Structures are given as C-alpha cells and as structure tokens.
Amino acid sequence: MTVVLATVCEDGVVLGSDSQITDKGRGMTYPAEKLHPLGEAAAWGGSGARSVLNDVKRCFNENSAAILEASDIGRALQGHVLPILRHHYETFIEDVPGEEGGGTPSAYVMAAGWRDGEPWIYEITPSGMIGHYTDIGFHAIGSGAPMAQQAGSLLSHFHFAERSVKFGCAAVLRVLQALDLTSASVGKPFSLSRITKDGAHHLSDDEIEEVGALVRRWEEAEQKVIAKIFD
Known part of the structure; x- marks a missing residue:
C-alpha cells in the first residue's frame, strides 16, 4: 500500500509519505523513497507503477x-507526464504467462509548491486529468488515500491552513502514524517535505524524530484536556 499526502498551511505546504512498496506479482514489499524534489521550490510524490514513476x-x-x-x-x-503514460500504455504486455495479476502501467502523480505567496497542489491521474486541490487544502493519493482522507478529516478542526508548516509537519506525521497502526502495508520510515517562500526542504531522519516528539507532546496535551473536561 502506498500513501502520499499534502496539506496547505498558512505559510507553505507540507507533503508526507510512507516508504512501503507492494509488488503484487511477486507477493513482496520493500522500502523506497516516494517523495522527491521538484526543483528548489516544490516537491512531488507518486503512486503506482514504479517504471512509470522512475521515468517521471x-x-x-x-x-x-x-x-x-x-x-x-x-x-x-x-x-x-502524459507522454510517459502513453508510452507505457502502448508497450505494456497485459497477458504474460504465469504472471497473471502482475500489475498495470498506471500511476498517479501529485506535486505541490509555493509561488508568489500562494500554495498549489496538483494531481495527474492515470487518465491524464489534472486534479486541483489547492482550495481544498488537503489531498492524498495511493491505495491508502481513503484512510488518509479520513484521518485528515478527523484532524480538520485544527484548521491546518491557519497554522504554520511546523504544525503541518506534525499533523501529516500524525496521519501517517495512524495509517501505520491500521494497515500492515503502510510503514516506516516516513518522509516529510515542507515548502515555504524560502524553498523546499526534505526533512532528515533527525528532523522527523523532532517532529515525532512534537506529536507526542500534542497527544499528551489532548489527554490532559480531555481528563479535565470529562473528570
């Protein structure tokens, strides 16, 4: 299962992803980086056929x-993206003896960035359509997308778009951690990228650990508030 998600914040955009790749044809999973830089001011992630995404x-x-x-x-x-998709659709051999159900050449691509003081989030679907999600402020792709959307909805009362990318990183990581608990095929290590007017920054493992510490403080604070309300 794959999940790549993006959320708009007051001063930028945050993207996050898990790292588990599922190869249905071989019945195996393995880790791989799913977030990539797009120049110095944006980032992107993909879900689907790895050959397509490598070309992208x-x-x-x-x-x-x-x-x-x-x-x-x-x-x-x-x-x-369209020429890449067309090439793989045209050269794909669907009926390979002994490898039924080995996958398809379809892929989803989501990119996000910040330009002229405004965020942007776009998705290119396997049919080549452009999805616009800037005004919605939150989007996810991959087989884990429905669960990510649900988790994002459960946190929506925190109003991501009115908070900083520091909060956005914590919120995205919290969504990824929730998916890690509910799906065996979503797992660590997680990747995070934050994009502001100063450009895109892919967080290091140590920085993600620091964000994890913020998430734990956030959860502890919620428990204290709940205890006071319902005591």
Whole structure:
C-alpha cells in the first residue's frame, strides 16, 4: 500500500509519505523513497507503477525549471507526464504467462509548491486529468488515500491552513502514524517535505524524530484536556 499526502498551511505546504512498496506479482514489499524534489521550490510524490514513476522522476529532474516557471503549473505537469503514460500504455504486455495479476502501467502523480505567496497542489491521474486541490487544502493519493482522507478529516478542526508548516509537519506525521497502526502495508520510515517562500526542504531522519516528539507532546496535551473536561 502506498500513501502520499499534502496539506496547505498558512505559510507553505507540507507533503508526507510512507516508504512501503507492494509488488503484487511477486507477493513482496520493500522500502523506497516516494517523495522527491521538484526543483528548489516544490516537491512531488507518486503512486503506482514504479517504471512509470522512475521515468517521471527523470523527466522532472530535467525539466523542473520549465515546469515551475510555466504560467499554468498544472498544465506543465500534465504536458510532461502524459507522454510517459502513453508510452507505457502502448508497450505494456497485459497477458504474460504465469504472471497473471502482475500489475498495470498506471500511476498517479501529485506535486505541490509555493509561488508568489500562494500554495498549489496538483494531481495527474492515470487518465491524464489534472486534479486541483489547492482550495481544498488537503489531498492524498495511493491505495491508502481513503484512510488518509479520513484521518485528515478527523484532524480538520485544527484548521491546518491557519497554522504554520511546523504544525503541518506534525499533523501529516500524525496521519501517517495512524495509517501505520491500521494497515500492515503502510510503514516506516516516513518522509516529510515542507515548502515555504524560502524553498523546499526534505526533512532528515533527525528532523522527523523532532517532529515525532512534537506529536507526542500534542497527544499528551489532548489527554490532559480531555481528563479535565470529562473528570
């Protein structure tokens, strides 16, 4: 199972992901990085066929400047992802003897960033459609997306868009931890990227540990408040 999620904050955007890749054809899972930089001012993550996502990664690395400088970033993302999807659809051999149910060449791509004082979140679906989620402020892709959306809804009363990316990192990590508890195929290590007017920053393992400490303090504070209300 894969989950990649993004949330808008007052001063930026936060992306997070798990690291578990499921290979249904071989009946195995393994860790892999799912968040990647998109130039210096954005980041992206993907869910689906790894061959497609590897091509997307190479394309984005080579064309990040053109994408981020485009007047319509969503259309620019679409313009680079569509040829990759078409190539894999055209060359995919569906009926391989002895490997029934080995997967498909479809993939979802979600990118987010901050430009001219405004956040942006776009998704490119396997059919090439552009999903706009900036105004919604929260989005997730991958097979774990429904659970992530539910967890995000349960935290929505904290009003992510009115808080800093420091809070956003804690909220995203808390969602990932909830999914880790409820799904055996979502697991650590988790990845976090925060994007502000100063650019994109991929958090190190030590920084994620610091965010984890904030989450624990947050949960402890909730327990104290609940005890006082219902005592």
